[in-house]
Amino acid sequence: MADPILTSDDIRHVARLAALRIDDDEVEMMRTQLSDILAHFQTLAELDTEGVAPTGHTTDAHSVMRDDEEMPALDREKTLANAPFVDGEFVRVKPVLE
Amino acid sequence: MTESISQNYASARDMRAKLDSGNTTARELALNHLQRIQETEKHTNAFLTVLDEEQLVTQADAADALIESGNASALTGIPILIKDNISTDGIRTTAASKILDGYTPPFDATVVSRLKDAGAIILGKGNLDEFAMGSSNENSAFGPVINPWGQNRVPGGSSGGAAAAVAAGEATIALGSDTGGSIRQPASLCGVVGFKPTYGTVSRYGLIAFGSSLDQIGPIARTVADCADTANTISGRDPHDSTSLDLEIDFAEYLDRGVDGMRIGVPREYLVEGIEPGVRSAFEASLGVLEGLGAKIEETSLPLTDHALAVYYIIAPSEASANLARFDGVKYGMSVDGEPNARESIEATRGIGFGAEVKRRILIGTYALSAGYYDAYYKKAQQVRTLIRREFQDAFQEFDALATPTSPTVAFELGEKTQDPFQMYLSDVCTIPVNIAGLPGISVSCGLSDGLPVGLQIIAPQLGDRVALQVAHAYEQSANWKLTPPEL
Numbered sequence: 001m002a003d004p005i006l007t008s009d010d011i012r013h014v015a016r017l018a019a020l021r022i023d024d025d026e027v028e029m030m031r032t033q034l035s036d037i038l039a040h041f042q043t044l045a046e047l048d049t050e051g052v053a054p055t056g057h058t059t060d061a062h063s064v065m066r067d068d069e070e071m072p073a074l075d076r077e078k079t080l081a082n083a084p085f086v087d088g089e090f091v092r093v094k095p096v097l098e
Numbered sequence: 099m100t101e102s103i104s105q106n107y108a109s110a111r112d113m114r115a116k117l118d119s120g121n122t123t124a125r126e127l128a129l130n131h132l133q134r135i136q137e138t139e140k141h142t143n144a145f146l147t148v149l150d151e152e153q154l155v156t157q158a159d160a161a162d163a164l165i166e167s168g169n170a171s172a173l174t175g176i177p178i179l180i181k182d183n184i185s186t187d188g189i190r191t192t193a194a195s196k197i198l199d200g201y202t203p204p205f206d207a208t209v210v211s212r213l214k215d216a217g218a219i220i221l222g223k224g225n226l227d228e229f230a231m232g233s234s235n236e237n238s239a240f241g242p243v244i245n246p247w248g249q250n251r252v253p254g255g256s257s258g259g260a261a262a263a264v265a266a267g268e269a270t271i272a273l274g275s276d277t278g279g280s281i282r283q284p285a286s287l288c289g290v291v292g293f294k295p296t297y298g299t300v301s302r303y304g305l306i307a308f309g310s311s312l313d314q315i316g317p318i319a320r321t322v323a324d325c326a327d328t329a330n331t332i333s334g335r336d337p338h339d340s341t342s343l344d345l346e347i348d349f350a351e352y353l354d355r356g357v358d359g360m361r362i363g364v365p366r367e368y369l370v371e372g373i374e375p376g377v378r379s380a381f382e383a384s385l386g387v388l389e390g391l392g393a394k395i396e397e398t399s400l401p402l403t404d405h406a407l408a409v410y411y412i413i414a415p416s417e418a419s420a421n422l423a424r425f426d427g428v429k430y431g432m433s434v435d436g437e438p439n440a441r442e443s444i445e446a447t448r449g450i451g452f453g454a455e456v457k458r459r460i461l462i463g464t465y466a467l468s469a470g471y472y473d474a475y476y477k478k479a480q481q482v483r484t485l486i487r488r489e490f491q492d493a494f495q496e497f498d499a500l501a502t503p504t505s506p507t508v509a510f511e512l513g514e515k516t517q518d519p520f521q522m523y524l525s526d527v528c529t530i531p532v533n534i535a536g537l538p539g540i541s542v543s544c545g546l547s548d549g550l551p552v553g554l555q556i557i558a559p560q561l562g563d564r565v566a567l568q569v570a571h572a573y574e575q576s577a578n579w580k581l582t583p584p585e586l
Contacts (some may be wrong), residue, residue: 007360009463017417018464019441020427020457021449029454030461033519037462040520041408047485054480055487057311058536058560059298061341077189078204082430093428094440 004035107582110176110324114269116306117165117175124161124175128154128219131177135221135268141482141586143376144193144253144263146182148222156412161217174217179269182223183230183258184315185304186210189220193257193306194238195228197425197451199432207304209273209332216331223271228453229422230308232256233525236516237455244512245288245420246583247550251509254284254525260318261288263434265583270416271328272318278410279504281316282541286504286553289543289581291570292318294326296561297536298343300329301336309414310341311532320541322571326350329388329563345561352568358392360569363497367403368528373506376547381503384544384554387577388501388569395501398493402486406531409486411523412466412479413534418456419463425451428470458519487535494559496536499569501570502528504541504553528555538563540568551581 011027011034022030076089083091105122113298116122134203135148135417161175165229172369180186183193187210193200213220227237235243235258243258245251253262255275257497261284264272274281276294285292294316302313326349335344369378385395427433427447428440434450437443451461466475492501505525515522532539537557542552558566 006465010465014461014465014468017468018460019423019445019448020452020460021445022457026457027455033458034462034465035522037411037458037523038465041412041419044405044408044412044482045474047402047405047482049478049481052481053177054477055483056480058384058487059341059343061298064340066337070351074204078202082201082204084200084427084431085434091428091571094437094443096440098439 004031005038006035033090106130110173110270110319110323110327111321114172117522118170124158124165124219125155127175127177128158131221131268138266138586139251141244142246142262142266142268142341143241144225144259144268145179145222146194146225146259147190147239149189149220154219154221157219159411161219162367164217168196171216171331173213173331175219177219177221177270178213179221179224179260179263179272181226181257181272181274183226183275183306184210184273185306186220186223189223191223191306192240193229194226194240195453195456196239197431197447201430203304205304208301208336210304212332224257224272225264227256227258228304228456229418230256230275230277231418231455231459233279233283233522234510234515235259235284236512237453239453242512245509246586247289248509250511251550252287252512254287254505255511256280257284257318261290261292262320264288264290265318265522266586270320271324273315273332274303274318274438275313275315276533277312277414278533279526281318282529282539282553282555283505283526285318286541287509289551289583290318290320291322291325291540291542292316293329293540293567294532294538295329295333295563296538297339299333299345299347299563301339301342303336303338304509309417310421312414313490322540322567322574323350323353325540326353326567341577347563349563349567350562353538353571355568356391357388357569357572360393360498361496362388362393362395362569363398363493363500364395365398365400365403365493365502367400368502372524374508374547377503377508377552380545381554383527384572384577386574388573389535390411391572391576397580398497400489400493402482403531405482406486406534407523407527409479409482409534410530411462412475414484415459415463416466416476417463419460419467422456422460426441427451435535455519483534486531490535499562499565500557502555502557503505504528504555506545508550508552532557536560540566540570542574543581544573544577545579546581
């Protein structure tokens with residue numbers, strides 16, 4: 001088998017980008033498994049896609065603007081009931097800036 | 099089989115006839131199903147939430163009143179299971195993930211409001227692979243679903259609970275979601291019918307997003323006609339989903355037209371690698387049935403099929419990595435306490451809350467979208483996606499529909515593929531191209547191999563949903579399998 005495509009540092013870097021805490025055992029498992037999966041993707045390089053427009057969506061959907069009208073929003077009580085930490089009408093979060 | 103159980107295996111159309119003629123009531127159907135669920139769940143684990151008797155009776159009495167007043171429609175009084183990645187107002191919705199622990203949506207998905215408006219009976223929520231990522235239902239935080247056809251067999255995934263519940267007589271119809279085969283593959287493995295409509299025909303509002311350009315809600319049922327009726331109930335433009343199409347389609351319109359003179363292509367790339375001999379022979383026999391009904395069956399070639407899996411496993415995880423960024427333990431779900439700041443708290447919550455397969459896909463997707471790799475992976479995959487769409491468009495110049503096996507294998511054993519993610523991904527090799535191109539596809543049972551169900555997949559052009567249903571219905575009526583799993 002060829003050298004794995006990804007290093008442990010690659011996995012740690014991507015996990016940081018994804019805000020995902022993973023332990024050393026997971027890093028090693030993901031390095032092996034993701035390298036194997038990425039190896040299968042290399043076949044795409046064989047295809048000539050010069051000048052081919054990418055497909056983001058299969059319908060002709062385009063961005064639409066709705067009229068700026070008042071509409072009912074989600075029920076505040078039911079919505080806040082789902083938040084793990086609440087203070088009155090607010091959702092509590094840990095400090096973002098220290 | 100006792101009469102009440104055999105009644106639980108009736109189609110929705112048969113139940114409709116009995117309801118409308120006064121031979122049964124929505125209340126009786128709902129309570130029979132509740133009893134069946136209570137007896138069967140220890141074998142299947144198909145439900146994550148079952149509504150209680152009072153909740154069912156309230157819905158059923160409203161349905162009976164609707165029937166009494168002459169205002170019943172196709173699904174009034176019909177017992178339905180909702181896959182648990184579809185939001186239900188006031189009923190917990192887990193996506194089979196620990197990270198949504200304690201979450202109760204404050205709103206209904208559009209498909210759920212439409213079912214409620216039609217007077218359908220919602221029985222509960224169906225087990226699935228976490229966030230619909232998987233092909234065996236073994237990625238559920240609430241334990242795997244067991245295929246009613248074999249106690250050591252997977253039901254397929256990710257809509258494993260939906261397919262198993264319909265197969266086991268616990269629900270008449272189930273709503274699933276299909277990003278790469280998650281309706282059709284489990285329907286195939288459980289011996290029921292699964293229909294993925296054309297992308298955009300059914301609103302995704304309230305579906306917990308996985309791959310937004312691929313996800314589509316659709317029905318799992320016992321008959322093709324029941325799938326058409328369900329699609330009619332849940333489809334149509336929805337202002338809450340800007341990708342929903344403004345079209346009026348009667349999905350049942352072509353059901354009885356037969357296949358005489360139709361041209362059906364069989365792409366040879368779907369019949370090569372890894373296909374089990376029993377699947378191949380059941381599939382070939384089904385082509386004989388269609389030929390006997392007057393269809394012209396011809397071999398064809400879709401050479402890009404071999405690249406579809408790579409395209410899918412770049413695009414779907416990329417979209418998933420963005421969609422799943424919302425799960426941060428702040429607004430809903432579980433949250434790890436005791437971390438010093440927001441960043442650490444979010445990382446810890448996601449590290450504990452997500453299972454291994456979800457983490458794998460978030461990491462693949464984040465990698466494919468990251469600086470330096472975007473062009474080689476994500477953009478390349480989107481370009482090949484264009485080529486795959488064109489290849490299908492060309493094929494549909496020649497053929498009315500395409501026929502393939504739904505899955506290269508019958509239901510495999512629990513644990514057989516969990517150690518090798520790529521082997522698991524190959525389970526969807528026949529269904530994935532349909533999502534990449536946004537096409538309609540349906541899986542209908544075409545017999546058994548070693549006592550386990552095999553599925554025939556019919557693929558039609560974009561918005562050719564009625565044609566896919568037409569071919570599948572003609573086959574189903576002629577083959578007349580009426581598969582019922584062994585009594586649990």
